[in-house]
Amino acid sequence: MKFPTILSALALATVATALIDDATRIDTCTxxxxxxxxxxxxxxxxxxxxxxxxxxxxxxxxxxxxxxxxxxxxxxxxxxxxxxxxxxxxxxxxxxxxxxxxxxxxxxxxxxxxxxxxxxxxxxxxxxxxxxxxxxxxxxxxxxxxxxxxxxxxxxxxxxxxxxxxxxxxxxxxxxxxxxxxxxxxxxxxxxxxxxxxxxxxxxxxxxxxxxxxxxxxxxxxxxxxxxxxxxxxxxxxxxxxxxxxxxxxxxxxxxxxxxxxxxxxxxxxxxxxxxxxxxxxxxxxxASGSPINKNQNNAAGFVKAGAWAMGLVAAVGYALI
CATH class of the missing domain: 3.20.20.370 (Glycoside hydrolase/deacetylase)
Structure with a gap:
């Protein structure tokens, strides 16, 4: 198995997640x-x-x-x-x-x-x-x-x-x-x-x-x-x-x-x-501020980030099996 390649793909997935995440949505402390x-x-x-x-x-x-x-x-x-x-x-x-x-x-x-x-x-x-x-x-x-x-x-x-x-x-x-x-x-x-x-x-x-x-x-x-x-x-x-x-x-x-x-x-x-x-x-x-609309927005963002990770993992596994 090409573990360096897998790690690289995971790193790319992390970058993709960061890019997809909305930087203007300040929802955590520093x-x-x-x-x-x-x-x-x-x-x-x-x-x-x-x-x-x-x-x-x-x-x-x-x-x-x-x-x-x-x-x-x-x-x-x-x-x-x-x-x-x-x-x-x-x-x-x-x-x-x-x-x-x-x-x-x-x-x-x-x-x-x-x-x-x-x-x-x-x-x-x-x-x-x-x-x-x-x-x-x-x-x-x-x-x-x-x-x-x-x-x-x-x-x-x-x-x-x-x-x-x-x-x-x-x-x-x-x-x-x-x-x-x-x-x-x-x-x-x-x-x-x-x-x-x-x-x-x-x-x-x-x-x-x-x-x-x-x-x-x-x-x-x-x-x-x-x-x-x-x-x-x-x-x-x-x-x-x-x-x-x-x-x-x-x-x-x-x-x-x-x-x-x-x-x-x-x-x-x-x-x-x-x-x-x-x-x-x-x-x-x-x-009200905490309406279900915003909960759905948060969930959607989570799904998008999870998708980015999934794509990275699929790429890594696929390459390792070549």
């Missing part, structure tokens, strides 16, 4: 043994409870907030400063929770700048991290986000909590822990793996029951919690923000970073007529 706990769709009415839990557990999280949630309630606007004061990171989840892939680039910029403007008004920050609603940010969208100086943030571990709000709290927690137990508790290694974990702060059971269970499972497995800034290693806020970095260095014991990054695009864009409008009334936005 260092193993870390978990970025993220909450979408807030600030919500359970935010104070969530902050109290995180303080008790000594965990720093990242909050991907919606501009319309900030603007519809003064108490929710005030939550931004509370999160910053507690050492958490603020990030953007757009203004209306609309599908960015169905918007023009002007409307995409508007979704971001409206949220950044209201965050700056209430908390003095313009986030450098964003997460697209339902993960919908194609190549054109990513280009716009990058031009605005933003890190497009995805995830690789999902509670799917939004799917189980009609169940009893016990059943909802059990369902929401399925992926956590399978992918992190049973099939991961802190020496090699890292996670960006998605949860929502607008669902009562998720804050009151699920969050603590998730935190305990992560810590028991030996992972360290980090903010997205620590996870990715890029500053949390754009230039002009008035607060320091919420996360000094890539890990809690690392060196301090500047906390700002100069945007490459315009710091603000006008709100255009005919663009997406906020509902201003619903406590929970339509749709």
């Amino acid at each position: 260092q193993p043994g870390t978990v970025a706990l993220t909450f979408d769709d807030g600030p919500g009415k359970f935010n104070d409870q969530l902050l109290a839990l995180l303080a008790r557990k000594n965990v720093k999280a990242t909050f991907f907030v919606l501009g319309m949630m900030i603007d519809q309630d003064p108490a929710q606007a005030a939550a931004l400063k509370k999160m910053l004061d507690a050492g958490h990171q603020l990030a953007s989840h757009t203004y209306t929770h609309g599908n960015l892939d169905k918007m023009t680039d002007v409307d995409q910029r508007t979704e971001i700048t409206r949220t950044a403007d209201t965050m700056f008004k209430h908390a003095g920050v313009r986030p450098a991290y964003m997460r697209a609603p339902e993960g919908n940010c194609n190549e054109a969208c990513v280009k716009v986000m990058n031009e605005m100086g933003l890190v497009v943030s995805h995830w690789n571990l999902d509670t799917h909590d939004w799917q189980y709000t009609a169940l009893s709290p016990d059943d909802a927690v059990t369902k929401s822990m399925v992926d956590i137990n399978r992918d992190l508790v049973n099939n991961s290694n802190p020496a090699t793996d890292s996670f960006i974990l998605l949860e929502h702060e607008i669902h009562q059971f998720s804050v009151e029951r699920l969050a603590e269970k998730v935190i305990d499972a992560v810590l028991a497995k030996g992972y360290k919690f980090v903010t997205m800034e620590q996870c990715i290693g890029k500053p949390a806020y754009l230039a002009g923000s008035t607060v320091p970095s919420v996360a000094p260095g890539p890990l809690p014991s690392g060196n301090s970073t500047s906390g700002v990054v100069a945007p490459t695009g315009s710091p603000s864009a006008p709100v255009v007529s005919g663009g997406p409008k906020p509902s201003g009334t619903a406590a929970a936005p339509a749709g």
